Amino acid sequence: MEFFLISLLNGVSYGLLLFMLSSGLTLIFSMMGVLNFAHASFYMLGAYFAYQTSLAVGFWWALLIAPLAVGVVGAVVERFMLRRVHKFGHVPELLLTFGLAYLIEEFVHLIWGRSSVDYKVPAALDHPLFTLYSTTFPAYRGFMMLVALLMLLAIYLLLKRTRIGLVIQASLTHPDTVEALGHNVPRVFMLVFGGGCALAGLAGVIGGNAFVTEPGMAAAVGSIVFVVAVVGGMGSLAGAFLASLLIGVIQTFAVALDYSFVTLAAGMGMSITPQTPLYVLWKLTIAQVAPILPYLFLVLILIFRPRGLLGTREG
Amino acid sequence: MSTTVRFTPLNPARWVIWSGFALVLIALPLAFHQGFALTLMCQIGTIMIFSLSFNMLLGQAGMLSFGHAVYSGLGAYIAVHVLNMIDKGTLMFPVTLLPLVGGLAGAFFGVLFGYVTTKKSGTPFAMITLGIGELVGAMALMFPDFFGGEGGVSTNRVAGKALLGLITYGPQIQVYYLVAAWLFICTAAMYAYTQTPLGRIANAVRDNPERAEFIGYETQRVRYLVLIISGFFAGVSGALGAINFEIVSSENVSAIRSGTVLLFTFIGGVGFFFGPMIGAVLFGLFIVVLATITKAWLLYLGLFFVLMVMYCPGGIAGLIMMQMPLLRARRFKEMLPSYALGVAAAAVLLLALSAAAEMLYYHALEASASGPTMVLFGMNVNVASFTPWLVLLAIAGAGFALLGLARRKVTECWNRVMGEIMAGGLQ
Numbered sequence: 001m002e003f004f005l006i007s008l009l010n011g012v013s014y015g016l017l018l019f020m021l022s023s024g025l026t027l028i029f030s031m032m033g034v035l036n037f038a039h040a041s042f043y044m045l046g047a048y049f050a051y052q053t054s055l056a057v058g059f060w061w062a063l064l065i066a067p068l069a070v071g072v073v074g075a076v077v078e079r080f081m082l083r084r085v086h087k088f089g090h091v092p093e094l095l096l097t098f099g100l101a102y103l104i105e106e107f108v109h110l111i112w113g114r115s116s117v118d119y120k121v122p123a124a125l126d127h128p129l130f131t132l133y134s135t136t137f138p139a140y141r142g143f144m145m146l147v148a149l150l151m152l153l154a155i156y157l158l159l160k161r162t163r164i165g166l167v168i169q170a171s172l173t174h175p176d177t178v179e180a181l182g183h184n185v186p187r188v189f190m191l192v193f194g195g196g197c198a199l200a201g202l203a204g205v206i207g208g209n210a211f212v213t214e215p216g217m218a219a220a221v222g223s224i225v226f227v228v229a230v231v232g233g234m235g236s237l238a239g240a241f242l243a244s245l246l247i248g249v250i251q252t253f254a255v256a257l258d259y260s261f262v263t264l265a266a267g268m269g270m271s272i273t274p275q276t277p278l279y280v281l282w283k284l285t286i287a288q289v290a291p292i293l294p295y296l297f298l299v300l301i302l303i304f305r306p307r308g309l310l311g312t313r314e315g
Numbered sequence: 316m317s318t319t320v321r322f323t324p325l326n327p328a329r330w331v332i333w334s335g336f337a338l339v340l341i342a343l344p345l346a347f348h349q350g351f352a353l354t355l356m357c358q359i360g361t362i363m364i365f366s367l368s369f370n371m372l373l374g375q376a377g378m379l380s381f382g383h384a385v386y387s388g389l390g391a392y393i394a395v396h397v398l399n400m401i402d403k404g405t406l407m408f409p410v411t412l413l414p415l416v417g418g419l420a421g422a423f424f425g426v427l428f429g430y431v432t433t434k435k436s437g438t439p440f441a442m443i444t445l446g447i448g449e450l451v452g453a454m455a456l457m458f459p460d461f462f463g464g465e466g467g468v469s470t471n472r473v474a475g476k477a478l479l480g481l482i483t484y485g486p487q488i489q490v491y492y493l494v495a496a497w498l499f500i501c502t503a504a505m506y507a508y509t510q511t512p513l514g515r516i517a518n519a520v521r522d523n524p525e526r527a528e529f530i531g532y533e534t535q536r537v538r539y540l541v542l543i544i545s546g547f548f549a550g551v552s553g554a555l556g557a558i559n560f561e562i563v564s565s566e567n568v569s570a571i572r573s574g575t576v577l578l579f580t581f582i583g584g585v586g587f588f589f590g591p592m593i594g595a596v597l598f599g600l601f602i603v604v605l606a607t608i609t610k611a612w613l614l615y616l617g618l619f620f621v622l623m624v625m626y627c628p629g630g631i632a633g634l635i636m637m638q639m640p641l642l643r644a645r646r647f648k649e650m651l652p653s654y655a656l657g658v659a660a661a662a663v664l665l666l667a668l669s670a671a672a673e674m675l676y677y678h679a680l681e682a683s684a685s686g687p688t689m690v691l692f693g694m695n696v697n698v699a700s701f702t703p704w705l706v707l708l709a710i711a712g713a714g715f716a717l718l719g720l721a722r723r724k725v726t727e728c729w730n731r732v733m734g735e736i737m738a739g740g741l742q
Contacts, residue, residue, distance in 0.1 A: 035438045085627050090438055091379050095581060096624045098381075098574070100615030110614070111676045206420035223449045223570070226442045234439060288457055302431050302443060 002133035007253050009132075013141045015248020016148035020203035021221065021238040022228040023155060024196035030235030031172050031192045033090055034082065038095040041104035042197040046070045046204025047213045048112055051119035059122035067201040074197025078190045093231035101218065108215050116214035144206050151202065152241070154278050168192060193246075227294045229302050233311020244307055254290035333503070333633035341493040344488055352458040354559070360494040361555040364501045366580040366591035366598075374585030375509060376541045377521030378433075379441040381573055382448025383549060385428065386421040388568030389451070390550025391557040392462065393420035395470050398557065402474035410475055410484055414497050414554040420549020425543035429665045433538040436524065440538075448570050451605070467564025470557065484558065494555050501548055506588055508544065515555035517541050575602075578620050584630025593631050610680070611672040618668075644736045653728045657721035664714035667707050674698045674707075 021120055036042075049066035050059075057065070077100065085092040120126075121140045128136035134309030143213070159165040171178045171188050179185045261282040262272045263294045272282050299306060343356060365387055370379040400406040432443045455462040462468070472490070477483045484490055485603075488580035508514045516537055519527045524534045557563050566572065575598070583594020605612040627634060639646040670691060677689045679696045687699035696703050 027597060029438075033438070035442065081621070081625060085628070088628050091373075091377070091441075092624055092628055094438060095577075098577070099617055099621040099624060102578075102613060105619060106611070106614040106617055110611075110679055113679050188686060190471060207384065223445055230442050230446070237674065246665055252395070277462075291661075292453045292457070293448050295446045295453070298446045299431055299450070300444070302434060306434055 002135060002221055003256070005132055007256055008249065009137060009141070009146075011060075011250075011252035012245060013251035014143050014252055015245035016145050016227065016247050017207050018202055018228055019241050019244035020148050020151060020207075021200055021225045022244055023152070023231070023237060024203075025121070025229050026235060026237055026240045027155075027199075028193055028196040029229065030237075031168065032189055032303055033121055034093045034193075035090075035226075036091040036193075036196070037094060038100040039097075039197075039200050040105060040218040040225055041177070042070050042074060042200040043207065043221065044108060044213075044215070044218040045073065045104060046201030047119060047208025047217065048108060048204075049201065050208060051117050051213055052113075054122075056126045063202075063205055066205045067198045069202025070204070071194040073196030075194030076188050077197075078193035082193070083186065083190075101222075105171070105215055106216060112215075114215060116212050119209045119213040121209045125207075128294045140210060144210060148201070151199065155237070164191075185222040191251040198255070224294055229292075229297045231308055233308025235312045236241075236308065239308055239310030247297065250297070251290060254286050254293055254300035257286040260288075272310055305315065326685070336502070337499055340499060341694075343495075344491055348488075350487060352357070353491050355599050355603050357487070357494045357559045359605070360369035360491075360498045360597050361552045361559060362550035362579070362598050363574070363592050364498055364555070365577055366583065366595050367505050367588075368545045368552065369576045370516075370543060370578050370585055370588075370591045371505065371508070371545040371548070373580060374587075374590070375514065375521065376517040376538060378436065378538060379438075379577075380432075380444040380445035381441055381570070381577065382432075382446075382451070383545075383576055384568055384572035385448055385451045385571070386546035386549035387553035387556070388563075388572065389424045389548075389553070390417035390421035390443055391553030391563045391567050393467050393550075394415060394467065394554035395557045395563045396461075398472065398474055399468070402471050407474065409474060410480075410558065411493065412669055413558060417521075417554025417557070418547045418551040418612055421541050421553065422547035424550075425546025427623050429539050433535055433542055436534065436538065443465075445570070448568075448573050452565065454484035455568055462565055463563070465565070467500050467562050467566075469562040472558045472561055478550045490559055495561065495573075497551060497555055501551055502592075503540065505548060509588060513537070513540060569686075570598065578616065582620060582623050582630055584632025584634075586629045587632040590630050590632030609669075609673065609676075611669070611676050615669070628730040633710060640736060644739070646732050646736065649732050650725070650728055653709060654723065655725035656724055657718070660714055661722045662715035663717060667711035667714055671707050674703065 021039065021043055021281050024042075025036055026038075028034055028036050034234035049069050050062040053065050053069075054062040081096060081100070082093055085096050102297075121138075125140045127139050127141050128141040129142045130137055157165075161170060167178060167183050167188060171183070175185050178188075208217070224247065227242045228240055231247070232241070247270050265272045265282075272279065276282065344353060347353070365383075368387075369380070372380050373384070394413050397406065397408065397411060397416050401408050429449050432440060432447060434565050435443060468498060473483045473708065482489050482494060515696065516527065516532050519530075520532070520537045525532055527537070527729065553563075553567065556567070579594035579598040579601075580591045581594070582597060583592065586592025601616055602655045605615065609615075616716045623630060629636070638647060638650075640649060654737065673691060674689070674696065678687075681689070688695055688697050690696070
């Protein structure tokens with residue numbers, strides 16, 4: 001029970017972090033049809049910016065400044081790079097962001113070196129929040145969950161209850177009509193791209209010190225975020241939320257489970273020995289398979305439900 | 316202007332080009348016979364097959380794949396295991412035909428994974444191939460019996476009976492001619508493929524999937540078939556790489572490998588059949604030559620790629636083909652002064668940029684250990700002082716000004732000459 005609850009809490013907090021990343025990706029994709037390959041790189045930038053600003057003005061200001069700075073970088077990328085290749089179609093846009101991921105990683109190497117930086121959890125949150133049976137749950141994990149939920153609420157209110165949200169939603173489906181009504185659709189695109197990147201930056205600020213801030217952190221999380229977007233259904237925010245939680249919880253549980261088909265068979269009274277055919281498959285424990293579970297999940301979803309969990313269109 | 320299709324069984328230009336290609340392949344080792352150059356050429360040859368097979372997807376069928384190394388890598392693994400069996404004597408098979416084994420393995424995995432990936436096109440296809448690539452990359456560490464774990468699977472290419480009693484593939488020069496022969500065969504086969512109905516309909520599926528469906532082709536099936544064929548050639552290149560290096564490791568199936576082939580194929584040019592071959596040569600220059608000179612080579616590569624995507628989406632092949640009408644009208648030399656200006660501006664900018672990058676890298680990685688003074692282009696430069704940065708800023712400013720001027724000149728000259736050629740063509 002103790003293991004179950006703690007793993008569930010850890011899984012949910014990891015899932016919420018994934019959601020903070022995938023929400024920006026999904027917003028940008030549903031709006032502009034651009035898959036931002038460099039999205040995880042903006043997450044990394046967020047962590048490094050936060051590290052640098054927290055050295056100067058402390059964590060709480062960094063929480064505000066770093067996402068904004070990442071958002072500005074994103075807006076500049078949209079305005080001066082993406083908009084240029086927009087007329088060539090979606091594949092060149094994807095290629096551009098792919099090249100950008102390389103550039104950002106090298107930029108990080110250039111400025112902060114190749115090893116990890118010492119980006120710490122703030123002292124005010126560096127204590128256990130509560131103790132469950134015998135395991136403590138860190139306060140910072142609780143803070144991460146709180147920020148993610150607040151962000152979810154803020155996006156929801158922004159999209160559904162404000163005028164700019166209305167324009168964004170309308171540009172999503174009817175860009176020409178919105179333009180005809182006198183709105184500057186390219187500027188809306190720039191704001192959405194910058195905003196999406198800022199969300200990734202925010203995830204970086206609170207994820208960078210919970211995990212490790214190093215140049216490999218973008219690659220570590222990048223492809224998982226794409227899996228989340230496909231599994232949830234391309235362009236569906238609710239789907240991304242569901243898929244992030246699902247993948248976060250599955251991965252957290254899987255890493256801790258040391259069972260394999262051998263133990264399963266032993267429980268049913270059979271025995272699997274190294275002489276059994278395909279022994280390499282049977283002896284794998286769930287913990288060993290954990291890294292590929294999201295991708296297996298992706299393949300299964302594509303075979304049985306190609307539009308994703310909550311997607312509305314076949315892409 | 317109307318074009319009529321004529322039956323020309325003997326196409327002289329084609330004969331000249333292909334026999335020229337064969338002659339170059341035969342003659343190259345005569346000019347570059349050092350061990351280093353031979354290994355480099357073998358590597359470029361395998362990458363050429365790999366990037367041509369990649370362009371079958373990206374350039375000819377509009378399928379952007381982030382996981383193409385899966386097919387070449389798994390082909391390489393199967394080939395290396397077969398080679399080990401030949402070496403142990405449990406299997407009789409000529410090493411010369413080993414790339415065929417790799418190719419069949421690549422095609423087999425194309426059948427397997429393509430069933431899932433080709434269900435989608437465009438951006439979702441790209442994401443799914445990324446997922447499959449990660450899946451196989453992670454599996455490489457899960458099954459050490461097959462993939463050899465961290466160290467990979469090593470082999471010995473001098474195995475089985477020698478071909479004609481002479482060729483054992485021990486000396487590098489013999490491996491070079493093996494790669495060259497397979498390169499020629501594969502290039503010819505892949506070019507022939509572009510002329511088949513499948514190759515043509517793949518272009519249609521790239522340009523307008525909806526219309527392709529309306530004339531009765533199932534786009535998903537076309538994509539599936541193209542992926543299988545492309546997987547075959549990727550597998551051939553994987554097996555050749557295995558013979559060349561005598562080791563296959565998890566790096567061969569990794570996302571890094573997939574990303575590299577994408578970068579260089581695009582830089583070479585996806586719009587023309589020969590574009591990826593230029594990309595493969597650049598690969599040799601970047602990965603092997605530049606990487607030994609500077610630590611910042613990935614930055615240069617990324618920057619080069621992004622600039623190509625933004626300003627020159629046809630790649631280098633596209634740039635070359637743009638000059639064809641000028642060459643045909645014998646007016647290319649009128650463009651030369653403005654081009655020279657452009658090249659000069661680019662050189663000045665490159666100088667400033669590379670100096671800045673080298674100084675930054677030195678500052679980030681080495682300054683703390685060996686002091687603030689580095690040797691740059693034969694000069695002692697103190698990276699902690701302001702002066703060198705100001706000098707670089709001035710050089711960069713001059714470069715930008717020159718580039719702006721060159722751009723105006725090129726556009727002006729291009730419009731004038733092309734306008735005259737077009738006007739002449741209409742009369």
